[in-house]
Amino acid sequence: MVEQPRIFIRRHSVLVRVTHWINAGCLLILLMSGLQIFNAHPALYWGQASAFDHPVLALTTTSSDESGIRGVTRFFGYAFDTTGVLGASPSPGGVMQVRGFPSWLTVPSYQDLATGRRWHFFFAWLLVLNGVVYLLYSVASRHLMSDLVPTRPQLRLIGHTVWEHLLLRFPRGDDARHYNVLQKLAYLIVALVLLPLMVLTGLTMSPGIDAAFPELLTFFGGRQSARMIHFLAASGLVLFVIVHVAMVLLSGAWNNLRSMITGTYVLPGGIHAHES
Amino acid sequence: MRTNPNRRGFLKRTAALAGTLALGGCDRLSEAPWFRQVLDSAENATLRAQRFLLGSSSLAREYTEADLSPVFKANGSTSIEDFDYQTLAAKDFVDWRLQVDGLVERPQQLSLAELRAMPSRTQITRHDCVEGWSCIGKWTGVPLAHVLEQAGVQPQARYVVFRCADTLEPTLDGSGQYYESIGFEDAYHPQTILAYKMNGRPLPIPHGAPLRLRVERQLGYKMAKYIMRIELVESFAGISRGRGGFWEDRGYEWYAGI
Numbered sequence: 001m002v003e004q005p006r007i008f009i010r011r012h013s014v015l016v017r018v019t020h021w022i023n024a025g026c027l028l029i030l031l032m033s034g035l036q037i038f039n040a041h042p043a044l045y046w047g048q049a050s051a052f053d054h055p056v057l058a059l060t061t062t063s064s065d066e067s068g069i070r071g072v073t074r075f076f077g078y079a080f081d082t083t084g085v086l087g088a089s090p091s092p093g094g095v096m097q098v099r100g101f102p103s104w105l106t107v108p109s110y111q112d113l114a115t116g117r118r119w120h121f122f123f124a125w126l127l128v129l130n131g132v133v134y135l136l137y138s139v140a141s142r143h144l145m146s147d148l149v150p151t152r153p154q155l156r157l158i159g160h161t162v163w164e165h166l167l168l169r170f171p172r173g174d175d176a177r178h179y180n181v182l183q184k185l186a187y188l189i190v191a192l193v194l195l196p197l198m199v200l201t202g203l204t205m206s207p208g209i210d211a212a213f214p215e216l217l218t219f220f221g222g223r224q225s226a227r228m229i230h231f232l233a234a235s236g237l238v239l240f241v242i243v244h245v246a247m248v249l250l251s252g253a254w255n256n257l258r259s260m261i262t263g264t265y266v267l268p269g270g271i272h273a274h275e276s
Numbered sequence: 277m278r279t280n281p282n283r284r285g286f287l288k289r290t291a292a293l294a295g296t297l298a299l300g301g302c303d304r305l306s307e308a309p310w311f312r313q314v315l316d317s318a319e320n321a322t323l324r325a326q327r328f329l330l331g332s333s334s335l336a337r338e339y340t341e342a343d344l345s346p347v348f349k350a351n352g353s354t355s356i357e358d359f360d361y362q363t364l365a366a367k368d369f370v371d372w373r374l375q376v377d378g379l380v381e382r383p384q385q386l387s388l389a390e391l392r393a394m395p396s397r398t399q400i401t402r403h404d405c406v407e408g409w410s411c412i413g414k415w416t417g418v419p420l421a422h423v424l425e426q427a428g429v430q431p432q433a434r435y436v437v438f439r440c441a442d443t444l445e446p447t448l449d450g451s452g453q454y455y456e457s458i459g460f461e462d463a464y465h466p467q468t469i470l471a472y473k474m475n476g477r478p479l480p481i482p483h484g485a486p487l488r489l490r491v492e493r494q495l496g497y498k499m500a501k502y503i504m505r506i507e508l509v510e511s512f513a514g515i516s517r518g519r520g521g522f523w524e525d526r527g528y529e530w531y532a533g534i
Contacts, residue, residue, distance in 0.1 A: 032302075041408040048402060049345050050409040107302045113406065114527030115306045121534065122318035207404045208533030211336045211493045212329040223402060223410050 009177060011265035016143065019134040020260055026127040027237060029119060030198075032107040034234060035100070036116030042087075042100025044231055048222035056228060059087045059100040069096055128199055135191070147179060148188055154181035170251040172268040183247075190240055194233050201230040323531040330533075332461055336492035339400045344475065345411040348403070350482035353442035353454065356502065361441045368478075369486040374470075378437070378507035381428030388472060388486050394418040397469050405496045406528065415490050417471035421464045423506070433508040436463045437515065438489055438500035444522055456500040457512050457520040457530070458491055467492040470503065495532035497523045
């Protein structure tokens, strides 16, 4: 391997790093406590109220003498056997139990709506305060405009960037000084669309907030619709995190991770900098 | 790129161990009193924020007849074994009396006929269960404010406590008896009514006959069913397990605005 001068840059400001990790922790807990809350009534409906006979999605259980209980996921009237994961799954002790999402995906691991709600609302407050700090900083410091909004040339070459990503070829040298266009769009969608959508649909499920801002009910098409959008937006965030973590690992795991902890990033050179 | 199978196995086991520790950690934290106190602090933030945003007069949305839920789910107690209650129910609650006492100037004993003769309010509202589902129903009843004014609330009273006929959890010390409490922001709210009718008919037993509370800006568990007695108190610390309600005693928020 030919020694090349390693170029260190400051990738992330301290505020971005701190809010990133607080956000990551909040999202994990909100997801798992959210699934605990969902398990109290594991069905989704569209509209103001619950049409119990016509759920869009329902995690149900059937039981028979021969096979014990089985989990059945119903989606738009179609039924799928999802025993072990959705509808019915083993407890930590190995006993099959009636459960929307399995215990390893919920906080607490056992069925306890009251405690799930306590976790959820505490970390929802933290997520909102953290998000407000991040957004104010991003606007004031121009992080939003100069680092996150794609440039015209970037948008023009978006097809090329998608192709390069599919080949797992990531920007190097000076191109790696900035986020690429796919990163920018993904981060903008998360920060300005998905997370605000989570907060607003979450608040629309509150009978108190609905009295103060009935417009929310109109905007989302009802409390049950808001609950479904909350679930969908959360699924979108899970999808983002999966791709995000995969990209972090594939494009230089240690360098990326370090840049989000210490702020320092080594520009990937012409040769693959990380043979791991 | 080569991966040593031992290393992969090691990583897998480490990840599984970390996952188990994290999960077990969350369970243990959930049960640690100090951590529970930290989590519970969010309720106060929610209460203050919502009181600020809501004010005292903002109304919950009211719907139309067309929005009524064809099936309105009945939750919690849906029938009562209690002999005294059964006797009252057998005679259409003509012998039932709502007792209003505690910190009031004029304690009351009100029959269903007397309540029906009072000013009434009818509202079609959405009932939001803490479990996540919603149903829309039409409720008719007397504004709680009217009953309280008639009884004359003493100045030191801070909470309105509703004592119910149903025992949701059989216990030896009687702490399984359903009860609820609200503050005066909600008690005097125009949509807070003592409902004796649902969807135009006498309140059915599964929904709390003969009388249930409607507090439209909070969740369903606040809306006590089978009300026998309304008691005005300065503090609910001495009632049952001291958290202000049956579900509150079991970990749920006293302020159920979310």
